[in-house]
Amino acid sequence: MQFNYRRLLNPFTITIFYLVIGGLWIQFSDDWLERITDDLVYLNQLQTYKGWFFVLITGGLLYFLISKHKKYVAESSFKIRESEKNFEHIFFFNPFPMVVLDSESDKILLRNKSFISTFSGGKRTEGILLSDILSEQSLPEVLKGLNTQTSNTTLGTFQALTNDHSTLIVEISAFQFSLDAQTTRLLIFNDVTVETKNREKVIELTQNLEKLIQERTVELRNINSELEAFSYSVSHDLRAPLRAIDGFSLAVIDEFGKTLDPIARNYLDRVRSASTKMSELIDDMTRLSKISRTNVEIKDINMTEICQQITAEQRAIWGDKNYTITIHDRDRIRTDSGLLRILLFNLISNAFKYSSRTENPSIEIGQTDDKTHPEFFVRDNGVGIDMQYADKIFKPFQRLHETADYPGTDVGLATVQRIINKLSGKIRIESKKGNGTTFYFNLNNDHI
Known part of the structure; x- marks a missing residue:
């Protein structure tokens, strides 16, 4: 173990050490010499040698x-x-402005170059006070924080003034330490002016955006109210003349049907057919417009039972066709009953219609086996479509087949898409021309 000389390396310790060693040497050496000789001359010589030896040893x-x-x-x-x-x-070359503050006042004892360039314009102003750089509102808060400070801490964010009277927003941190045996404080200034202004700008933009959204929401509500009134007016105002056209055409046929020539009778039949189709189109468009205004009510639903009811209704409509229907049973789901019924009605009726010309039409309704992302599906072996037109079929009035072969208003799948959007779901199609079509869909409100 190395000897620690530091305990001996101060004047007082050395003096005490010298006195103790000297006293012990004189005491014990004199006793020892008196024991070894009685000759006074010889003893005097030995004491002289002993003295010189002591001086030599202690001197070294x-x-x-x-x-x-x-x-x-x-x-x-x-x-x-x-x-x-x-x-x-x-301290002096730190990029952050720093000062050493007098513990008894707000006088700045030391300041670094960054502080001088930031708050003094590069001038070494002597005797500057903390009150010279802090705003009137910030100074009392900073002094209060310093007086109550018990440890190194961040005092907060304050306003500071530069020599050109511009205002900075600074975050001040305070640290206690000793300088020349006195407790002083080191203050570090972090300029957060840009960050604060950006944050305030973000808050202002957010508030303006929220205000704009509220204004747009009010505008959209007004527009929706106007559209609803317009839709109601159109659906009702158009039905009256359509009923008149259909009624008078039927009256003419009943009254004068036997006397009409075939061409006139054909014209009247075509007028009645067009008015019927127009009435169906108005019904479909009215239902489509109501989808967006429908309130979603989530509850437990027996989807299998709904599918069975719809397929039974469609069998009655297409009674002359021998459809093979397969419905895979599944657990109850949670979604909106009314919207789900409309969605399934349009998909299933679509399957019945486009497989009606197939020799052995078949329809399958079920759910995929994917446990992570399960999907419901409605599959038929009907006419199918070219997949390059897959996006078109979900838009109103988009037709890929002749009306004479597959009559309809071309609004059903647009209604399906709007319901899917309403329920935050997704729908996709897989089809091949001449080999049938499968619609896959999921509902965000469904808990499988």
Whole structure:
């Protein structure tokens, strides 16, 4: 183990050490000499040698201790100077504005270059006070924070003034430390002006956006109310003349049917057919417009039972066709009953219609086996479509087949798409011309 000389390397310790060693040497050496000889002349010589020996030994020891002490002082001084240089470098060249504050007042004792360039315009103004750079509102808060400070902490965000009277927003952190045996405080200023202004701008933009959204929402509500009134007016105002056209055409046929020539009778039949189709189109468009205004009510639904009811209704309509219907049973689901019924009605009736010309028409309704992303499907072996037109079929009045072969208003699948959107679901199609079609869909409100 290395001997620690530092305990001996101060003047007081060296003096005490010298007195103790000297006293012990005189006491014990004199007793020892008196025991070994009675000759006074010889004893006097030995005491002289003993004295010179003591001086020589203690002188060497003192030289050793004093040399060690000087070396220790030199090393300590060097370390202190290095520490001061490091502090000065870290302090004066730090990119953050920093000051050393007097513990008894708000007088700034030291300040670094960044502080001088930021708050003094590069001028070394002596005797500057903290009150010279902080706003009247911020100064009391900072001083209060300093007076109650018990540890290193961030005081908060405050306003500071530069020499050109511009305002900065700074975050001030305070650290306690000793300087020349006095407790002082180191303050670090972090300029957050840009960040604060950007944050305020974001808040302002957010508020403006919220206000704009509220205004647009009111506008959309007004527009929807107008559209609803228009839809109601159109559906009712158009039905009256259509009923008149159909009624008078039927009256003419009943009254004068036997006397009409075939061409006139054909014209009247075509008028009645067109008015009937127009009435169906008005019904479909009215139902389509109501989808967006329908309130969604989530509840438990027996989907299998709904499919069975719709297929039974369609069998009655297409009674002359021998359809093979397969409905895979499944658990109850949670979604809107009315919207689900309309969706399934349009998909199933679509399957019946477009497989009606197939020799052995078949329809399958069920659910995929994917446990992670399950989908419901309605599959038929009907006429099918070219997949390059798959996106068109979900838009109103888009027809891929002749009306004479497959009559309809071309609104059913547009209604399906709107219901899917209403329930936050997805729908897709797989088809091949001449080999049938499968519609896959899922509902966000469904819990499988």
